[in-house]
Amino acid sequence: MAYKTVKGTYDILPDRLYKFNYVTDLFKHFLDLYGYDEIKTPVFEYTGVFKKDNDTSDMVTKEMFTFSTNNKETYTLRPEGTAGVIRSFVENKMYANPEMPIKLGYIEEMFRHERPQSGRQWQFTQMGIECIGDKNPLIDAEVIALGYFYVKSIGVKDVEVLINTLGDNESRLKYKDNLINYFKPHINNLCVDCQNRLEKNPLRILDCKIDHESEIIKNAPKMELTKESKEYFEKVKHYLDILEIPYIVDDKLVRGLDYYTDTVFEVISTNSASGSQATIFGGGRYDNLVKEMGGPEISGIGFAIGVERLLILADAENIFDEYKKEIDCYVINLNQEPDYALRIAEELRNNSYTTEMDYYARSLKAQFKSTERKNARFILIIGEDEIKNNTVTLKDSLTKAQEEVNKDELIDRLDSLLEDYYV
Numbered sequence: 417m418a419y420k421t422v423k424g425t426y427d428i429l430p431d432r433l434y435k436f437n438y439v440t441d442l443f444k445h446f447l448d449l450y451g452y453d454e455i456k457t458p459v460f461e462y463t464g465v466f467k468k469d470n471d472t473s474d475m476v477t478k479e480m481f482t483f484s485t486n487n488k489e490t491y492t493l494r495p496e497g498t499a500g501v502i503r504s505f506v507e508n509k510m511y512a513n514p515e516m517p518i519k520l521g522y523i524e525e526m527f528r529h530e531r532p533q534s535g536r537q538w539q540f541t542q543m544g545i546e547c548i549g550d551k552n553p554l555i556d557a558e559v560i561a562l563g564y565f566y567v568k569s570i571g572v573k574d575v576e577v578l579i580n581t582l583g584d585n586e587s588r589l590k591y592k593d594n595l596i597n598y599f600k601p602h603i604n605n606l607c608v609d610c611q612n613r614l615e616k617n618p619l620r621i622l623d624c625k626i627d628h629e630s631e632i633i634k635n636a637p638k639m640e641l642t643k644e645s646k647e648y649f650e651k652v653k654h655y656l657d658i659l660e661i662p663y664i665v666d667d668k669l670v671r672g673l674d675y676y677t678d679t680v681f682e683v684i685s686t687n688s689a690s691g692s693q694a695t696i697f698g699g700g701r702y703d704n705l706v707k708e709m710g711g712p713e714i715s716g717i718g719f720a721i722g723v724e725r726l727l728i729l730a731d732a733e734n735i736f737d738e739y740k741k742e743i744d745c746y747v748i749n750l751n752q753e754p755d756y757a758l759r760i761a762e763e764l765r766n767n768s769y770t771t772e773m774d775y776y777a778r779s780l781k782a783q784f785k786s787t788e789r790k791n792a793r794f795i796l797i798i799g800e801d802e803i804k805n806n807t808v809t810l811k812d813s814l815t816k817a818q819e820e821v822n823k824d825e826l827i828d829r830l831d832s833l834l835e836d837y838y839v
């Protein structure tokens with residue numbers, strides 16, 4: 417029986433994995449730049465970590481992979497990173513740290529049971545951050561800056577930043593009531609999801625993927641922000657201006673998860689290759705989540721970038737076209753006896769030169785072909801004479817220069833060739 421990958425999951429083969437590693441390594445660099453420490457939480461948690469009583473999000477109500485091993489407790493493969501990080505923040509009493517906020521970053525696999533399509537998988541990878549323990553518009557702007565400048569540093573151009581405010585608890589509660597009253601008489605003209613959301617989370621009706629063109633939604637009342645919330649949002653926008661981050665205020669942006677308050681944002685791709693899965697990353701502030709998870713009443717903010725969606729965009733913009741894998745050295749061995757070549761290959765590796773060697777004493781022509789396919793910078797040829805003279809014939813594939821080098825001086829010679837080249 418030959419098996420295939422499960423629907424919604426994919427192998428990441430080497431020719432894609434190098435891109436994957438490139439973007440994740442760069443994200444780690446950005447975590448460093450902005451003072452974030454990496455955290456790892458378990459792949460699965462008690463279901464309650466993700467599922468709250470009044471949840472209305474598709475992610476929680478329809479898409480979680482939940483299982484049990486004893487019919488008592490249920491566990492869920494994490495569908496997102498925030499809840500697990502906040503659980504850990506509370507469990508490990510990080511709130512007692514005198515140096516607030518706590519800034520945590522992660523690169524982890526997530527699991528959602530959605531209809532698979534390009535950019536939408538059952539297993540996918542998020543690069544995320546959470547900045548917990550302080551509420552300050554400077555932080556909101558800095559969080560958006562980290563994500564935006566990171567994505568820009570990959571080289572992609574076709575992105576737009578959308579921002580909105582969902583108001584503080586006071587503005588939102590009032591707005592919820594207004595929206596319920598407004599939508600109630602029209603609710604039968606909206607989709608089933610909207611009908612289900614009416615009482616629990618009417619704000620989600622505003623960014624319904626099915627009914628977003630409906631006049632009922634277009635004419636919905638706007639939120640009246642409290643003075644504090646309005647000033648807060650103005651300051652976030654001001655700091656984004658200072659950081660020269662272009663953004664569009666989209667008052668219908670609500671986000672798919674239930675925990676958001678005040679600032680929310682998404683970075684979307686404007687490239688047609690992204691199709692309907694255009695959101696590269698999204699996030700926002702959460703005033704109530706830490707308390708809901710058993711911690712003190714403190715606020716946090718974060719985002720998560722979908723690696724697969726970022727790579728779809730990067731591919732569409734030909735970002736990785738120039739890249740080719742290279743090695744430092746290829747050892748051509750023309751002798752049936754490989755001992756001499758084997759020792760040289762190992763010495764090169766011990767001195768940090770990435771090295772491959774021929775295993776079969778193939779013809780010179782065949783081995784030269786391999787050096788080209790593998791993009792070897794230096795080619796080391798070992799025939800009978802070289803063994804007799806304790807030397808190596810060294811060819812620099814860039815300059816085409818060839819010379820015979822004493823085996824004991826090989827590393828020094830390579831070092832100096834590289835030094836001369838980079839001076």
Ligand code: HAM
Nearest residue numbers: 496498535536537540695696697698699718719720722
């Ligand atoms: P989210 O918007 O649900 O937010 O997901 C963030 C990103 O993960 C999306 O923009 C998308 O790039 C990627 N993503 C989501 N679902 C899939 C999927 N099925 N296949 C491929 N990529 C996907 C969150 O998860 C929040 N935890 C973000 C956050 C952090 N908010 C505050 N802190």
